[in-house]
Amino acid sequence: MTAGGAEGRLPAKRTRSGGYNRRVEIKAHEIRHRVLYAETDQMGVVYYANYLIWMEMGRVEYCRAAGVRYRDMEKEDGVLLTVAEANCRFLSPAYYDEEIAIRTWVGRAHARMVQFNYEMRNIADARLLAAGYTKHVFCDRSMKPSKLPARYRPLFGLET
């Protein structure tokens, strides 16, 4: 696994196959985002639904850093990551024009689903703004759940 995360290594995933263990290293990937005026609301803070967009930004770039364009996965191989659940805890408000770090890693995965975890921090003061996860089911072009093709499994820390 070659995910180009900027951060320390997360606990390695173990997958068991044919009687031996192969460790697949999963690292978190981090991106930066500047809070837009469009993202604030009249409370003067970022509107809560926008954190789910930040999560999207995080997981797309996680994939790219790992060598996979989500667009190609969808277009060329018809693999859709439909969202089954999203959760976010809001710990500290984010303000206009602040620079945010969005850290993304694979929480758990198997051939039919993957969970991404996220942490969002204010870069200037390292304040933790929010933490959450999204669970995804791999689907084919007709939106039917299906097994992730082998070539994409390393992306999520799975053996092929």
Next chain:
Amino acid sequence: MTAGGAEGRLPAKRTRSGGYNRRVEIKAHEIRHRVLYAETDQMGVVYYANYLIWMEMGRVEYCRAAGVRYRDMEKEDGVLLTVAEANCRFLSPAYYDEEIAIRTWVGRAHARMVQFNYEMRNIADARLLAAGYTKHVFCDRSMKPSKLPARYRPLFGLET
């Protein structure tokens, strides 16, 4: 033309065909919308891009009132209304939880394009909030410009 607008008649469109005029009545259609928290920004007013979403709401309901579901037009007949231009003048701010009237009518149209006009008012005090237009090019499923099929022409005040 049976557009179910609540408002007075707009200047009639004339279309010329085979040497005689047939007048097609076009009426404005009006819908209501309650300003969401999500739509405000930290200035305490509605963020400007949201007015373009209100315009979408207006024109979809204009079509429905005229007896055409835009979804069917797109799905069944492959007619896409791609947006070629959008314009909005912001005259007075809109605030959270205010009820807004969005009035929509066809400005001009021919077989290859249509312009919708919009006015957005605060219902409580009749304040004009914004006015604008969108210009659309009729396209087929492959996003190529194409003539509007005859059956949809009355929707836009055009002769078949």
Next chain:
Amino acid sequence: MTAGGAEGRLPAKRTRSGGYNRRVEIKAHEIRHRVLYAETDQMGVVYYANYLIWMEMGRVEYCRAAGVRYRDMEKEDGVLLTVAEANCRFLSPAYYDEEIAIRTWVGRAHARMVQFNYEMRNIADARLLAAGYTKHVFCDRSMKPSKLPARYRPLFGLET
């Protein structure tokens, strides 16, 4: 409690105060929403962050049906419902132009927080699209957690 929900009664809340029980009836409130083009993504379904906006629509109208404008609560009494957590499980995709019912009720509440629960259904076929909750902390104008003023407690099924 006079919440104007269209639906059946939810399990009553009990709150204990001074040695006797007063039952406060809580009913769900339901609103309708037509899926916008703006809300879809290229997968042809509603983008997942928009469900959190639907939840906002649901809880604001829940409050209004119960006789409280959220805007007044915020403006006049400086009571802010900051979001502490949001969760949504996506069960079936929602499509453009479908009419959706958003059902909202108070899950649990005390003087410092309230949880709203939501169910979103396709009206035409009663398909359950999504279910989730949001947890809110009552804050004052300076965004500090604070106890909900007594006059608003019945809104959330709490004794004054």
Next chain:
Amino acid sequence: MTAGGAEGRLPAKRTRSGGYNRRVEIKAHEIRHRVLYAETDQMGVVYYANYLIWMEMGRVEYCRAAGVRYRDMEKEDGVLLTVAEANCRFLSPAYYDEEIAIRTWVGRAHARMVQFNYEMRNIADARLLAAGYTKHVFCDRSMKPSKLPARYRPLFGLET
């Protein structure tokens, strides 16, 4: 004027004051943006209202490149740039995951208003996606139109 634009010089602005001309150089500023899934609609292209958000991104970074944080201008000096008009012509669709260049420059300005112009291009093939402008009125904290304080005038190519 030291705007850190990456691009060629735009036609210089002349402002006349006390009988002599001082030329203030205005340069365009360019930023990059990767199209999000959230920004697409079911037509498979970027939903039109999102271009107005891209314009916001462009003008905020234009200001920052010129040495002014819009946030500080708003917070510290109570200068609000309310939007009076927005216009966008959509020339070629933008697709998911494409990298976009947003080029921003001051079209014209005086002490009471400023117009920003924008061009949005696909970076890979230099395709012009959209072009437009926004007109802004300088307001004070109470949202009343007011003259731009002298210290901010160079930002918009104006003499102090």
